[in-house]
Amino acid sequence: MDMKAWQHLKTIVHHKNLVRKGCFRVGLYRQGIMHDWSKYSPTEFLVGCKYYQGTKSPNNAERMDKGYSLAWLHHKGRNKHHLEYWIDYSEENNGLMAGMPMPVNYVVEMFIDRISASKNYQKDRYTDESPLRYYEHGREHYMMHPKTQELLERLLHMLAEKGEEEVFRYIRTDVLQNKRKKDSRC
Numbered sequence: 001m002d003m004k005a006w007q008h009l010k011t012i013v014h015h016k017n018l019v020r021k022g023c024f025r026v027g028l029y030r031q032g033i034m035h036d037w038s039k040y041s042p043t044e045f046l047v048g049c050k051y052y053q054g055t056k057s058p059n060n061a062e063r064m065d066k067g068y069s070l071a072w073l074h075h076k077g078r079n080k081h082h083l084e085y086w087i088d089y090s091e092e093n094n095g096l097m098a099g100m101p102m103p104v105n106y107v108v109e110m111f112i113d114r115i116s117a118s119k120n121y122q123k124d125r126y127t128d129e130s131p132l133r134y135y136e137h138g139r140e141h142y143m144m145h146p147k148t149q150e151l152l153e154r155l156l157h158m159l160a161e162k163g164e165e166e167v168f169r170y171i172r173t174d175v176l177q178n179k180r181k182k183d184s185r186c
Contacts, residue, residue, distance in 0.1 A: 002049075004049055004050075004052040005049040005052075007052055007054060008045070008048045008049045008052040008058065011048075011052070011054065011120060012036070012039050012040070012045075012048070014120055015036070015116050015117065015120045016035055016036055016039075018115070018116035018119055018120065019032060019035045019036070019109070019112055019113055019116045020032040020033065020035065022112035022115060022116060022168070023035065023108075023109060023112055025168045025172075026108060026112075026168055026171045026172050026176060027172055027176060028105055028108060028109060028176075031081070031105065031106075031109045035079075035081070035109065035113070036075075036079060038074065038075055038078040038079060039075070041074065043070060043071060043074040044071045044074055044075055047059070047062050047069070047070065047071035048071065050062075051065070054121075055121055056121055057117075058071070059071050059072040059075070080102075080103075080106045080109075081106045081109035081110045081113055082110065083099060083102065083110065083142060083143070083144045083148065084143075086099055086100040086101075086102050086144075086145070086148070087099055087100070087143050088100050097143065098143060098145070099142075099143045099144040099145040099148060099149075100145055101145045101147055101148060101185035101186055102145065102148045102185060102186065103184050103185050104151070104175060104176065104184050104185065104186055105176065105184070107148055107151050107152055107155075107186060108155075108171055108175060108176065110152065111131075111152060111155045111156065111159075111171075114131040114134065114135065114156070115131050115159070115164075117131075117134075118130040118131045118134060128159050128160055128163050128164065129159075129160040131156055131159060131160075132156040132157060132159065132160045135152070135153075135156055145186070147185075147186040148186050150186070151175070151186045155167055155170075155171070155175075158170060
């Protein structure tokens with residue numbers, strides 16, 4: 001295995017471990033274990049090895065090189081914690097594409113994924129504001145259901161203002177408990 005492949009594998013494993021720990025903290029055990037398994041498929045892994053940089057997703061480099069990222073198209077179509085998985089034609093929006101309501105547990109996994117990706121790439125520069133800043137940087141192009149967006153933004157702001165302990169407690173005691181009591185999509 002060449003050095004870029006080894007570094008890419010270490011990055012994936014580290015990211016998956018961070019997500020697993022976060023998911024376990026809020027009680028999403030299955031999602032913590034199953035998170036991002038598609039990254040080990042040849043479609044995603046080989047691209048990751050070829051375009052590995054260590055500071056950002058190799059999918060961005062593939063996109064710069066080819067004009068699209070086959071690895072990203074593969075990944076977002078198989079992982080329900082990505083908002084792009086939930087884009088469909090909307091009957092309420094004259095048949096135009098729109099973000100569909102996401103199940104709450106996948107919104108929480110998306111939130112934890114954003115924390116973990118920020119920690120993975122920023123390392124010592126990471127702060128509890130990092131995931132919010134990254135989200136706000138690309139916010140104008142996200143196609144997300146308003147309720148999904150509201151929950152994700154609430155969690156990102158809470159993280160930035162109150163820290164991980166408080167937001168993870170809130171997710172366990174309020175967000176995921178309420179999911180079990182009422183409509184599980186937002």
